[in-house]
Amino acid sequence: MTPEPRRDEAEFLAGYDPRDYDPVAVTVDVVALTIRDGALHVLLVRRGHAPYAGMWALPGGFVQAGGPLQGDDAEDLPDAAVRELAEETGLSAEGGALGRVHLEQLGTYGSPGRDPRMRIISVAHLAFAPELPDPEAGGDAADAAWVPVDALGLTESGEQRPGTTRRLAFDHARILADGLERARGKLEYTPLATAFCGAEFTIPELRAVYEAVWGEELHAGNFHRKVLSVPGFVEGTGTTADRGGRRGGPRPRLYRAGDARLLHPALLRPSREEEIR
Amino acid sequence: MTPEPRRDEAEFLAGYDPRDYDPVAVTVDVVALTIRDGALHVLLVRRGHAPYAGMWALPGGFVQAGGPLQGDDAEDLPDAAVRELAEETGLSAEGGALGRVHLEQLGTYGSPGRDPRMRIISVAHLAFAPELPDPEAGGDAADAAWVPVDALGLTESGEQRPGTTRRLAFDHARILADGLERARGKLEYTPLATAFCGAEFTIPELRAVYEAVWGEELHAGNFHRKVLSVPGFVEGTGTTADRGGRRGGPRPRLYRAGDARLLHPALLRPSREEEIR
DNA sequence: GTATGTTCTTCTCAAGTTGAGATGAACTCA
DNA sequence: TGAGTTCATCTCAACTTGAGAAGAACATAC
Numbered sequence: 001m002t003p004e005p006r007r008d009e010a011e012f013l014a015g016y017d018p019r020d021y022d023p024v025a026v027t028v029d030v031v032a033l034t035i036r037d038g039a040l041h042v043l044l045v046r047r048g049h050a051p052y053a054g055m056w057a058l059p060g061g062f063v064q065a066g067g068p069l070q071g072d073d074a075e076d077l078p079d080a081a082v083r084e085l086a087e088e089t090g091l092s093a094e095g096g097a098l099g100r101v102h103l104e105q106l107g108t109y110g111s112p113g114r115d116p117r118m119r120i121i122s123v124a125h126l127a128f129a130p131e132l133p134d135p136e137a138g139g140d141a142a143d144a145a146w147v148p149v150d151a152l153g154l155t156e157s158g159e160q161r162p163g164t165t166r167r168l169a170f171d172h173a174r175i176l177a178d179g180l181e182r183a184r185g186k187l188e189y190t191p192l193a194t195a196f197c198g199a200e201f202t203i204p205e206l207r208a209v210y211e212a213v214w215g216e217e218l219h220a221g222n223f224h225r226k227v228l229s230v231p232g233f234v235e236g237t238g239t240t241a242d243r244g245g246r247r248g249g250p251r252p253r254l255y256r257a258g259d260a261r262l263l264h265p266a267l268l269r270p271s272r273e274e275e276i277r
Numbered sequence: 278m279t280p281e282p283r284r285d286e287a288e289f290l291a292g293y294d295p296r297d298y299d300p301v302a303v304t305v306d307v308v309a310l311t312i313r314d315g316a317l318h319v320l321l322v323r324r325g326h327a328p329y330a331g332m333w334a335l336p337g338g339f340v341q342a343g344g345p346l347q348g349d350d351a352e353d354l355p356d357a358a359v360r361e362l363a364e365e366t367g368l369s370a371e372g373g374a375l376g377r378v379h380l381e382q383l384g385t386y387g388s389p390g391r392d393p394r395m396r397i398i399s400v401a402h403l404a405f406a407p408e409l410p411d412p413e414a415g416g417d418a419a420d421a422a423w424v425p426v427d428a429l430g431l432t433e434s435g436e437q438r439p440g441t442t443r444r445l446a447f448d449h450a451r452i453l454a455d456g457l458e459r460a461r462g463k464l465e466y467t468p469l470a471t472a473f474c475g476a477e478f479t480i481p482e483l484r485a486v487y488e489a490v491w492g493e494e495l496h497a498g499n500f501h502r503k504v505l506s507v508p509g510f511v512e513g514t515g516t517t518a519d520r521g522g523r524r525g526g527p528r529p530r531l532y533r534a535g536d537a538r539l540l541h542p543a544l545l546r547p548s549r550e551e552e553i554r
Numbered sequence: 555g556t557a558t559g560t561t562c563t564t565c566t567c568a569a570g571t572t573g574a575g576a577t578g579a580a581c582t583c584a
Numbered sequence: 585t586g587a588g589t590t591c592a593t594c595t596c597a598a599c600t601t602g603a604g605a606a607g608a609a610c611a612t613a614c
Contacts, residue, residue: 023300026303026387026398065300065301065396067300067396074390076389077385077388077398105384105385107385108400110354110400111353112352112353118345119347121340121354121400123398203562220561220563221562221603221604222601225564226600243610244560244562244609245561246611247560247561247611248558248559248610248612249562249611250562250609250610251609252561252562253563268601270602480592496573497590497591497592498574498575498576498591498593499574501591501592502592503571506571521580522582522590524581524588524589525580525582525583525587525588526579526582527592528581542571
């Protein structure tokens with residue numbers, strides 16, 4: 001439900017003061033992932049101000065609520081996520097570097113005390129990006145960079161191992177851990193691995209995406225067979241890459257993303273036995 | 278990121294007025310599902326006041342923010358969901374009727390204009406419940422009932438077919454449609470179908486849950502084989518039900534939920550071909 | 555140039571899983 | 585008592601997966 005006036009609607013809208021309610025702020029945060037040099041990277045900004053000044057955090061910021069009248073500056077949640085990504089990293093939206101980015105909602109984090117200043121509800125988003133240029137700090141960020149996920153020492157329980165140098169602010173380690181787990185799962189049953197690649201890519205490149213996100217090597221032959229056998233996953237371009245693999249081998253064929261939205265049958269990752277219980 | 282003062286933290290916390298920000302309200306809504314008479318039902322309340330007075334809505338309400346100091350009455354999002362479920366339906370939490378309910382976050386809905394009064398961000402939750410007593414209206418609800426999902430005429434695009442009598446308020450048709458799709462997916466790779474059953478259940482009862490949620494009949498023999506072959510899904514009790522099926526047949530054996538958190542291999546639903554593209 | 559080692563792509567084969575149907579025993583209801 | 589239903593298991597063909605092998609195409613070092 002929603003706040004419930006004991007009057008009729010017209011009267012209510014006129015005499016209504018939203019400030020009668022407890023103040024809550026709503027922010028969006030973005031877990032933006034990409035592959036660089038075969039390793040999974042996340043976009044982080046370094047905080048310039050308290051709290052957590054000097055620590056690293058996910059890019060994000062306030063949702064423009066637009067006031068009680070929800071005027072022109074009121075923005076939808078995904079729009080807020082794209083705007084924050086652009087503002088704090090210098091990456092341009094719409095047709096620019098952020099054009100091919102896949103964005104989806106990850107989850108909402110609202111424990112009391114997660115921000116020391118006031119009650120803040122954060123709607124986290126997950127973005128899959130092909131290789132992008134280095135970001136430039138902007139907005140409230142003192143710095144911004146693609147950081148290898150492995151360097152953050154994340155545990156499954158959403159914490160950072162002691163001794164990790166780059167500490168994450170707020171509950172962002174938890175959010176990032178959830179984002180990574182979501183990404184690993186999404187690769188199984190959706191073709192979103194192609195969102196990490198350019199417009200055209202080779203099967204070995206696609207395999208490198210899976211290996212980077214899942215953190216394990218895959219059987220090249222079986223992966224190749226599987227990708228080609230799932231309807232709508234990729235479609236051939238009829239061309240081949242300019243050159244062979246880094247250390248030899250024939251020129252791989254080039255593919256585009258197909259029109260499937262779900263992989264059927266799914267591409268199951270091996271060795272999940274540990275996670276089951 | 279989060280609101281960023283241009284001062285140090287102590288000074289900031291002292292001189293801070295949260296009402297400087299655009300007002301946003303945060304609510305929780307709950308898609309509570311159960312199986313009754315072999316059909317999937319959702320818990321709805323009838324609105325007693327404007328807006329959308331007389332229409333049906335998901336149970337929900339404000340998150341208690343606790344003010345700037347986030348005092349004792351500040352509550353976490355899942356707690357708010359349980360509280361609203363209890364308040365508006367008369368179902369008692371903790372050990373009571375809500376004891377065996379599975380609750381998870383579904384998603385957050387925050388489009389400008391989704392509530393005509395002010396900017397409202399709603400964190401939707403999804404609950405799976407075994408058969409529960411009829412709810413009693415409470416709080417702001419004029420009525421509360423378990424409603425067969427089929428009677429709501431939902432389309433895949435999150436709208437209600439014209440002619441449907443029970444109209445849903447706000448964007449609750451969209452939220453419910455998303456919740457149903459999530460539930461259908463969860464049954465594939467988690468053992469949560471058991472959350473719709475009592476503490477002990479038979480394989481045919483479990484199959485009825487799948488059939489109700491997926492809306493299609495399953496091959497009884499293959500389902501039986503599959504459930505017993507997935508490690509940790511169910512464990513036998515060594516006992517059988519008091520009597521056979523409704524119209525005859527031997528007494529089925531009783532099982533309990535096992536300790537698996539994921540089904541591996543998954544129990545894939547047939548005929549998803551249409552959804553793929 | 556040539557040799558060496560790497561990589562892409564396809565193939566083979568055994569093991570496992572799924573879908574569809576059949577069967578017999580146990581049970582309810584008329 | 586008889587008819588029809590349901591539980592539980594089995595069978596068999598079709599499909600999918602995991603592991604390894606092999607040939608051709610290529611990069612690199614000598």
